[in-house]
Amino acid sequence: MSIAHESAASQGPLIYRQALITRLTHWTWAVCLFFLLLSGLQIFNAHPTLYIGNQSGFGFDNAVLSMRAVDTPHGAEGRTTILGHEFNTTGVFGVSGSADDPSYRGIPAALTIPSYRDLATGRVVHFFFAWLLVATLIIWLTASFANGHLRRDLTPTRRDLENFPSDVRDHVRFRFHHGNSYNVLQKLSYCAVLFVLFPLIIATGLTMSPGIDAGFPWLVEVFGGRQTARTLHFLAMFLLVLFFVVHVMMVLLAGPFNELRSMITGWYRTSPDKNASEEEKP
Amino acid sequence: MSKIMLTRRKLLVTGAAGASSLVLGGCDTFDFLSQNDSAARAVLEKANDLTYHAQRLLIRNGALATEYSETEIRQGQRPNGSTDPQTNEYLTLKDNGFADYRLSVTGLVERPRNYSLSELRNMPSRTQITRHDCVEGWSCIAKWTGTPLSRILDEVGLKPNARFVVFHCYDKYDDNAGAVPYYESCDLVDARHPQTILAYGLNGESLPVANGAPIRVRIERALGYKQPKYVHTIELVDSFAHMGRGKGGFWEDLGYDWYAGI
Known part of the structure; x- marks a missing residue:
């Protein structure tokens, strides 16, 4: 990471933190996940019940989550059942839309692509962005291995793990240090997404294909x-x-301008501290 | 303390902003993708061709769908879609216990012919306990018995230009422009697959009307809409551009992927 110029005493130096390929893959994933989520919820709505095992229990019960509309003396109500516990979710899950024109569907229209029930289009959108996500993951993995991003920025060091408790304390107090490298909680959460959640969601998606x-x-x-x-x-x-929610929250709390700039242009303003100035020495 | 209070408020505002942008995102902004002639949709649909070719490349043509044991049949096969066709032709056949039923095999074949139900039943059969995966998301395990389609194709002999097998059915569906007969199609890899059968038996009994009597196709490496019920004609073609809206099946004409292995 190169250092651009010396800045005012209140700020640390501006560093080139994110390689072009990191930024490109980041935003491609952001677009992919947006479409995958909303088209996925459209697909889920075709049968808003989840089960354990190989088949769906119609003659027996192996459901772990279901969303449905039920008739009650007060009109239709949305019910969501999770592991045998039933919740009234009228207005959101099961029954949504306006009171005059209620919509009987698992996930409300605002959270699906298309807004109305259209499984065919949901599948077309989902599979396109699924391919794009996988291709981007392969490109990112190859490039990050080659340019050292994986080893240098993502692999937690022994020192990272030693700093783990203090890093947790800092995050709880919303005290952020803008260093040259990711802190340990960042490293661990990015690794969890890239090496656990992405492979899991891809593999389970493929398992649904006969x-x-x-x-x-x-x-x-x-x-x-x-x-x-x-x-x-x-x-x-x-x-x-x-x-995603925590990630966006952290960006906003840590300084959205600086964080967004680093993910768009690559340049990131670090906090003034002795570690950073030490690195400036030739 | 005041600093923490401030950041907590910031946190709440942040969370609310994040959530609302997510909710606004869905809405109807992308509804245009439903239009079958939209250019953007045409691009997205290319992914289906990629899936088809990738699966054909990665998966052996003869790779079998998993077969289960008797103990995994825990419920009846859930009927879906048409469950009781009302066309006159079908009702007449049904009243007579399908004694007059004939399966006709036509199109790009050397020796077109008809098969009665008893002829089909007297041919070598295959029985398989498989998982039916509906495009909606649910699965159901059942035992299917029928005549391997590859055997029929060998008997009639395919012309060199035959590329697809089309199944024409007795049941009709409403496709917004009126009731049209159900039809489906598959390539010759799926047609010749050892588990592709013309099923006349379900869970040890005659195939019930609700599940497609007298003949229903099983293509075990595909979703439920590729398992046409109430089949009366098998037609070998080199293209299905001239049928329905040209997409190779009733649901395909309404926007579903032709390749249903995913």
Whole structure:
């Protein structure tokens, strides 16, 4: 990471932090995940129930999550059942839309592409961005291995792990240090997304394909059945949404201008501290 | 303390902003992608061709769908789509226990011919306990018995230009422009696959009307809409451009992927 110029005493130096390929893949993923989430929820709406095992229980009960509309004396109500616990989710899940024109669907129109029920289009959108996500992951992995991003920026060092407790304390107090490298919580969460959640959501997605299952039957075995894979796909989606919320929150709290600039232009303003000035020495 | 309060407020505003942008994002901004003639959709649909070619490349043509044990049949096969066709032709056949049913094999074949139900039943059969995966997302395990399609294709002999097998059905569906007969198609790899059968038996009994009597096609490496019910004609073609809206099946004409292995 090169240092651009000496800045005012209150600010650390501006450093070139993000390589072009890191920035390109980051924003491609952002677009992919947006479309994958909303088209995925459209697909989910075609049968808004998740099960454990190979098949869906119609003559027996192996559901772990379901969203449905039920008739009550007060009109239609949305019910969401998670592991046997039923919640009234009228207005959001099961029944949504206006009171005059209620819509009986698992996920509301605002969270699906297209807004109305259209499984065919949901699938077309989903599979296109699924391919794009996988291609981007392969490109990123190759480039990050080659340019040292993986080793230099993402692999937690021994010192990172020693700093883990203090880093957690700093985050809890919203005290952010803008260093040359990612802090340990960043490293761990990015690694969890890139090396756990992405592979999990891709593999469970593939396991739902009957063609892939014929070619690679062990995939179904690994996940404990096609319907379990579908449930895990949904769970991985939920964890990615959770990551997204925290990620955006951290960007806003740590200084959105600086953080966004680093992910758009590559240049990042570090905090003035002795570590940074030490690195300036030739 | 005040600093923490401030940042907490910041946190709330941040969270709300994030959530609302997510919600606004969906809405109807991308509804134009539903139009089958939209240029953007045509680009997105290219991914389906990629999926088809990638799967054909990566998966052996003869790779079998997983077969399950009897103990995994825990419920009846869930009927979906048409469950009781009302066309006169079909009702007449049904009233007579399908004794007059004839499966006709036509198109780009050397020796077109008809098969009665008893002829099909007297040919060598295959029984398989497989998982039916509906495009909606659910799965159901059942035991299917029928005549391998490859055997029929060998008997009639394919002309060199035959590329696809089309299945024409008795049931009709409403496609917004009126009721049209259901039809489906597959390539010769799926047609000749050892598990592709013309099923007349389900879970040890005659195939019920709700599940496609008298003949339903099983293409086990594809989703449920590739398993046409109430089949009366098998037609070998080199293109399906002249049928329906030219996409190779009832649901395909409405925007679903022709390759249903995903």
